Amino acid sequence: MLTIKNLHASIEGNEILKGINLEVQKGEIHAIMGPNGSGKSTLASVLAGRNLFEVTEGEILYNGKNLMEMAPEERAREGIFLGFQYPVEIPGVSMMNFLKTAINEQRKHRGQEEMKSSDFLKMMREKKDLVEIDSNLTNRSVNEGFSGGEKKRNEIFQMAMLDPKLSILDETDSGLDIDALKIVAHGVNQLKSPDNATIVITHYQRLLNYIIPDKVHVLYDGKIVKSGGKQLALELEDKGYEWLSKEAAK
């Protein structure tokens, strides 16, 4: 589904990603772990198409298509979803209007008709239950005045509404207490199917108690220095990220 080859990316001349290789298949959950500043969020942003970063080398293929040639909205319509580390507050844009526009753009892309209002509301209700998000929130402006946990839940709610093929969750666990974490993880697990894939980006092992990854990768200084199964996450938890510098130097 996703193939990343020798990806280099920089911001204002500073190279952040220094040759990433990654292969994600349908039905898989990948976890990308690493210390602060290792390039995790940059990778997520590049995949979603943020133009803040310049890709200087390498390629990204998504279902055989060159992702770099696609605008962020095209990527989204093709099924890529980024769960933001810091979801943006957009006062004055209602959640309702926002989601309706997003869903209808997606449907237009697939040659489907606009969704009927009654169907849309029904879908909202179903998905709201999944992430236990309050109607008070979905009646407000996008993320406006939401607590940190509510914002993260709202990301998963949007994910549920948009039903993406490839979800990239950027530090969705940061700032969550254990209950919220469970809800978010539950949502992700519920949405898992043999046809979609998820990349979970996290600093801590904790989330991986609830979302069981098929593969774990360790990102360090812009490169994946180690990949393995879910036990790698536990290993990291024990040893911390310190030993990686030695690993990277090998």
Add this chain to the structure above:
Amino acid sequence: MSIDAKSIDLKDRFGDFFYRNLERLRDGLPEYINNKREGAIQNFQKYGIPNKKVEAYKYTDLKPAFEKEYRTYIEPKKIDFDLNDIFRCDVPELDTHVVLLLNGWFYETKTPQKKLPNGLIITSLREAANRYPDIVEKHYNRYADSETESLTALNTAFAQDGVFIYVPKGKTMDKPVQIINLLMDEEDGMSQHRNLFVMEEETHAQVIVCDHTLSQKNFLTNSVTEVYAGQNARMDFVRIQNEHNGSTQLSNFYLNQERDSRVTANTISLHGGLIRNNYNLRLNGENCENNTLGLYLTDRGQHIDSYVHMDHAYPHCRSNQLFKGVLDDYATGAFNGRILVRQDAQKTEAYQANNNILLTDDARMNSKPQLEIYADDVKCSHGGTSGQLNEEAMFYLRSRGIPLKEAQLLLMYAFAHEIIGQIHIKPLQDRIHELIEKRLRGELSRCNYCQMHCGDAGKN
């Protein structure tokens, strides 16, 4: 009957015209209005049309608009059809007392107005001046500054008609009063109408003013509106400016608020060639509240300038000014807001903000918030921003599949919402939401079913 001769100085041009037509200007109006004319024209001639050397007009050049030739309406234009046939307000659920001004003259509709109960009055200034001299004389030209404001002086010299609203003590206007200013002629025209709204103690009223051009001619409007809000009066004032690019609209709004009164004035400028809105607001008693809001959407060569003078004269008053604008193409704008807190006005709360979105590199906004505080126990703030749409928010929307253009629209719409959300007349709010959306999408936003396609006038 026009003001001509390009070469003579504008002040003399208007002066000559004034004296040549003085008898006609005076005709049918009482002495207490007429005796203000000569002093006013002299004051006007002292200062002339404000040029860019005048600090308050630094960014707005009025000369080209005044140099054009206009037929001036010192007598009402005869039209032989019913205006209601060609013009209908297209906010169907909006139930209002409608009055029309045609080229600045009160337009008598063929279906006579129902008489209002309880001493409420909505009529022409001309009629009111003769029938209710006690009320009119007490307030006429009392709040407007015809001494040093030359445009106001010019209006006072020439004013002959306009709208008069009166709400007697303790009464409520049962539904909003809607004043529709229509400009329509085969020749370029100038209008200098004069409105007076008097709200006595413990009253409540909502007033909507809509400005429209109905023919493809150049128009210049120099209007004065005086509002007296008595003790504990409540007033909502909404104005929708929707004129074509060949129009110049100079609007001079004078408001006097007595203690415990609350006034909200919301001006939505959808379209117009050159718009200058002057707001002179005086909080003349304790515990007043004033909200003065403005939203302007401009493109191509349009220009809008908002000038606010907020005078806090008494303690414990609150005022809030918020002006927001979206400027596209090579449109230009200015905001000049001044809050004056006098020495006695302790415990004042006064806020002022001007936020702008510039959609192109050529669009330009000059913003000048000012505070002048002589009291020591006050809460005041002011600020201005001009920038592009929030890049992070744009990316967030796009990352959900919303195309660039649509994302921009959503954000502009959200930006505008902060103002529109404060229009308290719900059907009007909904309609303005629609109009704003159309306007932002670049679709024509005439807010009426009229048959005149004047939207293209004055292009280029």
